[in-house]
Amino acid sequence: METKVLIVGAGLSGIMAARTLVERGVTDILLVEKSRSVGGRLATRRIGEGKADHGAQFFTVRSQKLEKEVESWLQEGWVRRWFGDAHPRYTGTEGMNALAKNLAEGLPVRLNTKTLSISEHPDGCELNLEGGGVIKADHVLITAPAPQAAELVGMEAPVTFHPCLVGLLTLEGPSRLPAPGHLDGVCLPHGVERIVDHMAKGISSTPVLSVYMTGEWSEEHFSESDEKVLARITDLVRPFWGEGNESKGQVKRWRYAEAAEVIDQPFLEAGNRTVLCGDAFLTKSDDSGKTRFESAYLSGRSAGEFLADRVAGIPE
Known part of the structure; x- marks a missing residue:
């Protein structure tokens, strides 16, 4: 060929x-x-009746070239504004x-x-x-x-590149994440970079969380089994879905997630x-x-x- x-x-x-x-x-x-x-x-996974983005969650726009194209994507209904004012976070309407x-x-x-x-x-x-x-x-x-x-x-x-381990957690009931279903920064446990609730985000009919671990944490634990990684992640973020709200999950491994x-x-x-x-x-x-x-x-x-x-x- x-x-x-x-x-x-x-x-x-x-x-x-x-x-x-x-x-x-x-x-x-x-x-x-x-x-x-x-x-x-730009990855989305179906999990039972739910759905979760487990790569990029959103994007921002700083250049005129992308800004012009995003306007057409908005008109097509492919993306929508999710949150943020100074630099709005856009996300796919269906993932x-x-x-x-x-x-x-x-x-x-x-x-x-x-x-x-x-x-x-x-x-x-x-x-x-x-x-x-x-x-x-x-x-x-x-x-x-x-x-x-x-x-x-x-x-x-x-x-x-730094790696990234992502825990995909399906909950029996709603999480405690406030609107718009996204948390990052100093409020999270050590090693956790970001948590997203995809039901709050609007792409899942059931509560599914994506939990992103930092590059340093992911590098340290990358060689461990999925079962062990998932147990570690679950222990860290359990307070974000409340007592009695059981979860089951899986792990996504990105070997090359972000350039150092x-x-x-x-x-x-x-x-x-x-x-x-x-x-x-x-x-x-x-x-x-x-x-x-x-x-x-x-x-x-x-x-x-x-x-x-x-x-x-x-x-x-």
Whole structure:
């Protein structure tokens, strides 16, 4: 199989890069994704009758480019304002993964396809797949977390990432979290970064909590069994749902959740035909110093524009 531009990873950066290429007239593209769904860390899980976001919970808007696009998403009914005044937190009306699926609608995506390595040659690139398949492309964009992307092309990782352990807890009755169903900051037990009640958030018909642990706590306990991790998390946050309100749960493991440091450019050339981008790659005007939804969006857009010009033969 051959294509003009191959995008590895169908998370937000990959989706936005693909949309940008198509908007610029480059339609001979393919996204390959190792998971069974697009979205990456825009992840939503059904749990019984309930539902929970367990990656990104919301996003904020600081750039004019994203602000303009969010206006169209609001009109489509894909997102809504959740809470916050100075910088409103937006969230997917049906969960964050539904937003990713809406954005990927109509794009050529190949799911359940794991990339093992990528080699670059003077006349193109070859993507070696698990199971022995090969895809050839003129150009490759890798949007996986930087350590994984670097491994695919045999280079040193430009940044390191913190992990994140997330407890997904289904309750028998309502939690004690106040509206809007979100808590973070100093009011939480040591090791807990954020708690979200998805019934209060408005995407679940039953009370389901997502409990995010800090990078330091997650690193310390990442090698433990799910059962042990879940017991630790439950003990820490039990006061937030009250006596007699029983829970059952599961654990989601994000090995690469947040970059420990960021790269001060929206994408990185890893060869003459290979480009890396993602949420750890920040635009020059981004002074937040943090990986987030918006940095992934802007990085994907920038990489897509760069590749569109390269395909068209426009000098850099």
